[in-house]
Amino acid sequence: MSISHHKKVIYLSASTPARLSIFLLLAASCQVVHAENKSDESIFLDDIPVVLSASRLTQPISEAPVAVTVLDRQMIRDSGAWDLSEIFRLVPGMYVGYHADPNFYSADSTVAYHGMVTSTTSDRMQVLVDGRSVYSGLFGGVNWSDLPVVLDDIERIEVVRGPDSASYGANSYLGVINIITRHPAESQGASASFTYGTGRTEGVFRYGGKTGDLTYQITASERKDTGENDKIHNPTSRNIFWTLNKFDNKNIQIFNFRGDYQASAHDTLEFQFGYNGGSRQAGEYDNFASITRTSNNHFEMVNWRRALEGGGELTIKAFHTEERINARLLDSDGIQNGDASFKRDDLEIQHTFSPSESTRVVWGGSVRQDVTYAPYYLGVEDNTYLFGDFKYRLGRLFSNLEWHVRPDMLLNAGAMWENNSYTGTEFTPRIALNWHVTPEHTIRIGYSRATRSPSVYEKVYEEYWRAPDQYPNLPELKPERVKSIDLGYIGKIGKVDIDFRLFHDNYNDLIDVKNHKSSQSGNLNAGNALMRGYELQIKAPITEKTHLTYGLSGGSVKSDDVNGVIYSGSLPSYNHHLMLTHQLNEEWRSSLIAYQIAKTKLNQTDYNPGQGRGYYIDGNKRFDGKISRRFLFSGRQTEIAFIVQNIANSHYFEYRHDNEVPGRLARINLKMDF
Secondary structure (H helix, E strand, C coil): CCCCCCCCCCCCCCCCCHHHHHHHHHHHHHHHHHCCCCCCHHHHHHCCCEECCCCCCCEEHHHCCCEEEEEEHHHHHHHCCCCHHHHHHHCCCEEEECCCCCCCCCCCCEEEECCCCCCCCCCCCEEEECCEECCCCCCCCCCHHHCCCCHHHEEEEEEEECCCHHHHCCCCCCEEEEEEECCHHHCCEEEEEEEEECCEEEEEEEEEEEECCEEEEEEEEEEEECCCCCECCCCCCCCHHHCECCCCCEEEEEEEEEEEEECCCCEEEEEEEEEEEEEECCEECCCEEEEEEEEEEEEEEEEEEEECHHHCEEEEEEEEEEEEEEEEEEECCEEEECCEEEEEEEEEEEEEEEEECCEEEEEEEEEEEEEEECCCCCCCCCCCCCCCEEEEEEEEEEEEEEEEEECCEEEEEEEEEEEECCCEEEEEEEEEEEEEEECCEEEEEEEEEEEECCCHHHHHHHHHHCCCCCCCCCCCCCCEEEEEEEEEEEEEECCEEEEEEEEEEEEEEECCCCCHHHHHHCCCCCEEEEEEEEEEEEEEECCCCEEEEEEEEEEEEEECCHHHCCCCCCCCCCEEEEEEEEECCCCEEEEEEEEEECCEECCHHHCEHHHCECCEECCEEEEEEEEEEEEEECCEEEEEEEEEECCCCCCCECCCCCCECCCCEEEEEEEEEC
């Protein structure tokens, strides 16, 4: 997908508390009803950001069929984020747990939308990089540290806040994250960046060039991260298990190449290659510890685009992804072979055209094959149930119609037909109506259905439980399902941009295969949950040089909590962030970011009231800050930045009671263009 011919994105997300949310919505309604429309519509529309990810059509955010948060390049820089996963703390409704994975496969962060976390793999959300799915087939979800993406190569990130299987198929169950990297034309010349700080170092080199009709960019980086503190500052128990943090040191090398070749006036060919490798620690005390674990991941992608008459486009995209882990694991039985690999081949064709002046259509299809090899991780019950390669095949057709029913009313209707080798055929539709009450105020109402297919790990467990010596009459595993109703408002009150959303999501057939109670009850899809809540984003210029971004979300989850899987209470009653940025002059810029979240029920395995561990993780708050200066050094553009995360040196838990975030972390970054 290309954005070169679209309006510049200038959107920043934000939000406010429940009472303030209602007040702002009422204020907007009053203004809509009583105010004269004195604004120039064309000028206002120039300020509306264009999004690519909601329906596969390029649309102003006020015409998208679902809520979208855009994290632009400047916002990412102002956040002071170190890991890619940290950026999503700035998305309303998103829960991020620092290095929360406690197992032997990955020491990585959890990124989950609307709670609903029963594992650290965040397997209910689709993640794309330039439209390429990086959703892992083994456990589902994403290993964020294993992605071949450097933060400074990201142009922006679009987060679809709500089910989007109609556009991206199964596993776009709660939402979609699309990471869009910079075009090589935006990064010409050479630059180098060096970071040094508390337990963290990084070096990045980038070069962009142009040869005839070929524009290209090369990025290479290496970072070292010692992760959490070795010992927990405030343990819930003096038992040694609860006084030690996880093994999570990381050494990450990344290499990326992107080339864009303008073959003709109408044809563009894009090549991408990426590599991520290095040694990683994983595991926890008295469970699993990686003695030697290295990652070697790479991908290759080709994307051909042809511009058609009338603004249409035809694209053919093909990519190959390969992830490899080489590990020797230490467990109670001694040293085990923890090698694993995952391969994906995908081919997609997409056609966009306008049948009439009032309609646009995108349609297409794709085929995919995943091959997973992980004998130890799929061993189930002490390696007594081993498999070789696991293959997963997927075919799908999709379409979305955008119809301007009348100048102030837009209808989006889309659907995905999908067939996979695990659960068969699914059809997931979506319909949404956007009413521009005035050019500055839009109301959206939508309904959609979405699914999540079982991961390889879950499929293996199903086969295990259905074995002749277990529960042979156990029903076959089905995909998880959700029906979602969305009511949204997007508008501007004065100079304040507002995005408010109410949601009502009904989840059925939630999968739980590891709990023995699931097989005993005769249903591995026994989970159900009803989630209702709100989200708010606000962008407000306080002065010409000072801007505020605020985000708030909250709600409730009701569930029958069958088989010991407790979904009730998994959505925090509130979760919000505040970012203040100030441009002092052309040289100096600063930002201050605050995060706060209510107590959160995440992982019932920690439950032990006698040792101070209930089902809930206590609420917490944190402050980050950044100050930077740009200047010329020997005629070269240079920037030096000082970043502090967790300024107050708070010691709190995320996800589990043995996952205490680091205290205050400071680092300095120097970047120079050559």
